[in-house]
Amino acid sequence: MLAMLAMLAILASSSGCSPAEAVVVAEPKLVEQPAQRSTNTWPPDFTRLSADLVPAARTTNPQKVLLRGATIMTAAGSTIENGDLLLVDGRIEAVSAEHLAVDDDVRVIDARGKFVTPGLIDTHSHLGVYPSPSVEGNSDGNEATDPITADIDALNGIWPQDPGFERALAGGITALQVLPGSANLVGGRAVTLELRRALSSRAMVFAGAPKGVKMACGENPKRVYGARNARPSTRMGSAAALRSAFQRARELQTVYRRHERAFNKWQDNAERKLEDRPDPPTRNYGLETLIGIMDGTLLLHVHCYRADEMVQILEIADEFDFKVRSFHHAIEAYKVRALLAERGVSVSTWADWWGFKMEANDAIVENLALLSQAGARAIVHSDSQIGIQRLNQEAAKGYHAGLAAGLELTEDDALRWITANAAWALGIHNHTGTLEPGKRADVVLWSAHPFSVYARAELVFVGGELEFDIAQNPVRPWSDFEAARDHNTEVTP
Amino acid sequence: MNKPARALSLAFVLLAMLIAWSSSASAQSIALVGAQVHPVSGPLIEDGVVVIGANGRILAVGGPTLAIPSGATIIDVAGKVITPGLVDAHTGVGMVEVDSVSATRDLDRGGAHLVRASYLAADNFNPDSAVVPVTRAGGVTVVNLVPRGGLVSGQSSWANLAGAGATGGVFGPATAMHVALGEHGSAVAGGSRGATLMMLRELYDDVVFYRDNRARFDENRARPLAASRLDLGALQATLDRRMPVVFTAHRASDILAALKLAEQLGLRPIIAGASEAWQVADELARRAVPVIIDPMDNLPQRFETLGARSDNAALLARAGVPLIISTFSSHNVRNLRFYAGNAVRAGLDYSAALKAITAAPATSLTNGPANFGTLEPGKRAHIVVWSGDPFEFSTQAERVYIDGAEVSLDHRQKRLLERYR
Structure with a gap:
């Protein structure tokens, strides 16, 4: 009976949404107030989520929590010894060097001797699209049927039951970008998720995060298509194909703008007639993704290893007037770090992976530290279902390698590689990535200094909700795939 | 005192x-x-x-x-902190320069042969490889060179990482024969686990036949055999228990199958991979079978690793299984110490973790007493002086000695740093 009531309540609430919010609109609505029009109303975003599927539909119950007496590493420049961190209603209420007096309804956690950081953020993950088990039936990361698949979206490939998600959470990850793979020059759209249990990838979407786009240059696309005797089989072919695609997008953008002007003009006419309404142009979802890159609504992430290729991509970016938000892998970024710093391009890379192909031959462990010192936004990414469980350790490698080489670097700088800088690359830096009042309560309590190999995440809060508690370990795994797993099995990395 | x-x-x-x-x-x-x-x-x-x-x-x-x-x-x-030089039991160091460049990849005999028992990984080792000094700078002084591919992949060997001009690296007799069970073994054997075991039984039947009928074989009066003359001869050492057999097996049932086969044939087994070894820890401990694992393997990435968990190492050690920790890598072997640190993080005793990357691999894979892997008078002087706890990221290897000689900690990556700093 209760279940039925609950069902009715859900139906009532979903039918209560206005149609405009609930469905993806194919055409702009006829709005009466021209002032409400924003620029670029056309085309509507084809990947927009239905209102009743976005995270707000989740039942949320963020707790009021005070973490008392911890070393608070803010990733915002300061570290507070023996400080208090107060989380209220899913937000950070206070970060204090003084002990805070709180009401009885606040759960006080003794965090003395422990460390608190912002939730860790991975800019490069294939969790869900290349899940565990790694079998053909679940392999949805590369639409390797065409070198430019700008119309596809990683969100459609994500299997939320990937057991990798809960392992990543246990490693302190609170947000991650899931991207298509690197077989294609333009792989498609990437999505930023917050790490929580869900039956649909839609319910994991990080509220307020812009979409990303994955592009790739270098060895992968030319290997995949070259092997089929198709284009591109060389870096020349890759550059040419990218230019052509952006040129087509620019031409379509002109058509769209012309339509938008005509439409607005018609709409602004008080005596408009329906039969005079301009017909919309034929849509091209793939080119719309490239238009999104050019108009800045989509953040561009480019898989690119070699320094000279990063320069080449920036050259194309100048030609078509768009920005690269982050170069990924970027083994040779240290060689062009001044340029990357000046252009405001962030660099997502590993601490020390190397040698697996020619373009990964010049890796150095000091890459992150050199970038940081040069003023570029350095980021540690994982690109791995194992690595994502210990981003803090990868940052520690890069940090200590930098110190050993005599580079100027603070612990806060290195913490930003896995928090604030990653948040910036994903466009969620106003929401998360540092421990500052007003930010989302994405917080990790560590058993020891997070740059120690022995440190474990003990508590992980995502949007103020306690999503991982080591004291609840061993736990029943989330994933239905692991339903038969021994309940005494731990999932902590 | x-x-x-x-x-x-x-x-x-x-x-x-x-x-x-x-x-x-x-x-x-x-x-x-x-x-x-x-x-x-x-x-x-x-x-x-x-x-x-x-x-x-x-x-x-x-x-x-x-x-x-x-x-x-x-x-x-x-x-400072001094340990024996670290030892990785399962690597491709010096056998592959750049993974994607096939001309520099010598891990695998290649071809359609399933049985490559006479294939020697040692033949592939390049002491001049850029990977060697990078690995050495991580405090690793000895690696086991392990062949890949096929059903019987070949024989592994010890190599020290002193680099060019020294002893050439490879030392001692071959350390082990490598056999693939589980998903990889069944894929190469034609599609099932049963096929893998059937082929191995037939193979060993012929090892015995070849040994007992060598003269007839040489006179071309023998029936066709399951493998070449060299391969059958090479496998003899495993039947004589002079050489252990490293079975790569992950699923608990595959590990038990390896133990059973080894018992039937009289082989000395070692289990590598072993994601679900914790489930059969008592069986392994009772037979004192060494197990080589990656302690960060905690995901059901394959159906044969559904039981993978990060405290596998701790559970095996607690049960008394001789534990070996490996990176199973060619280029990331320098991180061996962090693999051990992560095992400690997941509950393994510190001293057991250190043993798992020094004495345990050295003794398990050496026929007779190992002359490295511990700091005892008379042993080869493979020594690392660390700035602190070797398992920590804040620690660097400051001095490394191989066979008593201090070796350079410079390498190509450091040269690149100097060019661009």
């Missing part, structure tokens, strides 16, 4: 001095003085002394009262 202990340690010191003097090479010996010493073969020594003889062997290991041979070069390493 109580009186008997003091007397014992005095006796030890005298013995060490005797050894030192009798070696008649004290002029060129080296004494590392003042570090915290992990001999692995015995308890931790605070403020310890390690003496390296000119013959490349360890002369003495002891506490602050250990007498240092006159003429020895004394190196103050106070505040």
Whole structure:
């Protein structure tokens, strides 16, 4: 009976949404107030989520929590010894060097001797699209049927039951970008998720995060298509194909703008007639993704290893007037770090992976530290279902390698590689990535200094909700795939 | 210290001095003085002394009262930590330069042959590889070179990482025969686990036949055999138990199948991979079968690893299984110490973790007593001086000795750093 009531309540609430919010609109609505029009109303975003599927539909119950007496590493420049961190209603209420007096309804956690950081953020993950088990039936990361698949979206490939998600959470990850793979020059759209249990990838979407786009240059696309005797089989072919695609997008953008002007003009006419309404142009979802890159609504992430290729991509970016938000892998970024710093391009890379192909031959462990010192936004990414469980350790490698080489670097700088800088690359830096009042309560309590190999995440809060508690370990795994797993099995990395 | 202990340690010191003097090479010996010493073969020594003889062997290991041979070069390493050189039991170091460049990849015999028992990984080792000094800078002094591919992949060998111009790297006889069970084994054997085991039984049947009918075979009077003459001959060493067989197996049932096959044929098994080994830990401990694992393997990435968990190492050690930790890598072997640290993070004892990357691989994969992997008088002087706890990211290897000679910690990546810093 209760279940039925609950069902009715859900139906009532979903039918209560206005149609405009609930469905993806194919055409702009006829709005009466021209002032409400924003620029670029056309085309509507084809990947927009239905209102009743976005995270707000989740039942949320963020707790009021005070973490008392911890070393608070803010990733915002300061570290507070023996400080208090107060989380209220899913937000950070206070970060204090003084002990805070709180009401009885606040759960006080003794965090003395422990460390608190912002939730860790991975800019490069294939969790869900290349899940565990790694079998053909679940392999949805590369639409390797065409070198430019700008119309596809990683969100459609994500299997939320990937057991990798809960392992990543246990490693302190609170947000991650899931991207298509690197077989294609333009792989498609990437999505930023917050790490929580869900039956649909839609319910994991990080509220307020812009979409990303994955592009790739270098060895992968030319290997995949070259092997089929198709284009591109060389870096020349890759550059040419990218230019052509952006040129087509620019031409379509002109058509769209012309339509938008005509439409607005018609709409602004008080005596408009329906039969005079301009017909919309034929849509091209793939080119719309490239238009999104050019108009800045989509953040561009480019898989690119070699320094000279990063320069080449920036050259194309100048030609078509768009920005690269982050170069990924970027083994040779240290060689062009001044340029990357000046252009405001962030660099997502590993601490020390190397040698697996020619373009990964010049890796150095000091890459992150050199970038940081040069003023570029350095980021540690994982690109791995194992690595994502210990981003803090990868940052520690890069940090200590930098110190050993005599580079100027603070612990806060290195913490930003896995928090604030990653948040910036994903466009969620106003929401998360540092421990500052007003930010989302994405917080990790560590058993020891997070740059120690022995440190474990003990508590992980995502949007103020306690999503991982080591004291609840061993736990029943989330994933239905692991339903038969021994309940005494731990999932902590 | 109580009186008997003091007397014992005095006796030890005298013995060490005797050894030192009798070696008649004290002029060129080296004494590392003042570090915290992990001999692995015995308890931790605070403020310890390690003496390296000119013959490349360890002369003495002891506490602050250990007498240092006159003429020895004394190196103050106070505040540092000394361990044996680290040993990785399952690597491709020096057998592949760049993974995607097939001309530099020599891990695999290649071709359609399933049985490659006479294939020697040692033949592929390049002591000049850029990977060698990078790995060495991570405190790894000895690696096992492991062949890949096929059903019987071939024989592994020890190599030290002293680099070019020294001993050439490879030392000792081949360490083990490598056999693939589980998903990989069944894929190469035609599609099932049963096919894998059937082929292995037939193969060993022919090893015996070939041994007993060598003359007839040479006169071309024998029936067709399951493998080539060289392969059947090479497998003989495993039947004689002179050489262990490393079975790569992950699923608990595959591990048990390996144990059963080994028992039937009289082989000495070692299990590599072993994601679900914790489920059969008692069986492994009862037979004292060494297990080589990656302690960060905790995901059901394949159906044969559904039970993978990060405390596999801790559970195996607790059950008494001889535990070996490996990176199973070619280029990331320098991180071996962090693999051990992560095993400690997941509950393994510190000393068991250190043993799992030093003495355990050395003894398990050496036929007869191993002459490296611990800090004991007479052992090869493979020694690392660390700035702190070797499992921590804040720690660097400051000095590395291989066969008593200090080796360079410079490498291509450091040259790149210098070019661009």
